Amino acid sequence: MGLFSFIKNAGKKLGIGGDDDAPDVEAVKKELASHDLGTDKVEVEVVNDKVVLKGVVEDQSIFEKAIVAVGNTLGISSVEAGELKISDAGVAAKDPVxxxxxxxxxxxxxxxxxxxxxxxxxxxxxxxxxxxxxxxxxxxxxxxxxxxxxxxx
Incomplete structure (x- = not known):
């Protein structure tokens, strides 16, 4: 678990680039923050057309919503969340559907x-x-x- 695929040419357009251009990291951070999910302890990186999420979220629901929120962005083909953890130390993130x-x-x-x-x-x-x-x-x-x-x- 950790790498999730998305359709690169479908989703919300962020920024001013072309349809195949991945948005910049600041645009992705702003998009994630706009949903007010409680992802203030999440770091965002954009590597080519992949978003990498690292940090801590409160629960499984926020874990999954963060992945979907950034993955459904025009120009993003995958989201890597292997280093995105759930705050309850005893609760590991389960494979989302x-x-x-x-x-x-x-x-x-x-x-x-x-x-x-x-x-x-x-x-x-x-x-x-x-x-x-x-x-x-x-x-x-x-x-x-x-x-x-x-x-x-």
């Missing part, structure tokens, strides 16, 4: 695919797990990567 949106997808379809037939109503769980990066459940796009949380039964 991510889903790359395909043409024709909606959150209901994704919920049925990820959680099983008849569980489309759990689409709200996926939406809430991706806030504040998602502002509306209908505003997803092909190539976007979403975090898929475990269902609590």
């Amino acid at each position: 991510f889903y790359t949106v395909k043409k024709g997808d909606n959150l209901w379809k994704i919920a049925e695919e990820q959680y099983g037939k008849g569980k489309g109503a759990k689409h709200t769980v996926i939406f809430e797990a991706n806030r504040p990066m998602l502002s509306h459940p209908d505003k997803i796009y092909p190539g976007q990567v979403l975090r898929i949380p475990d269902l609590e039964d």
Whole structure:
């Protein structure tokens, strides 16, 4: 666990570069901070088209949201988070489940695919797990990567 792939030519455009240009480190830091996730102890590096995250976050949810927040950036093809830790020393980050949106997808379809037939109503769980990066459940796009949380039964 530690290296996560994204679609380089899909995502939010930061800065003024071309579509294939990775944003600079300051733009990525600003984007991560804009979501107010509690990532003030996270260091950000940009190496070519890869973002490297290091430091400490409070919990698994913030760990996953930080990866998605910077990975869904135009020009970024991967996020390395091997040195991003969860603050509770006894709790190691578990392998997150991510889903790359395909043409024709909606959150209901994704919920049925990820959680099983008849569980489309759990689409709200996926939406809430991706806030504040998602502002509306209908505003997803092909190539976007979403975090898929475990269902609590």
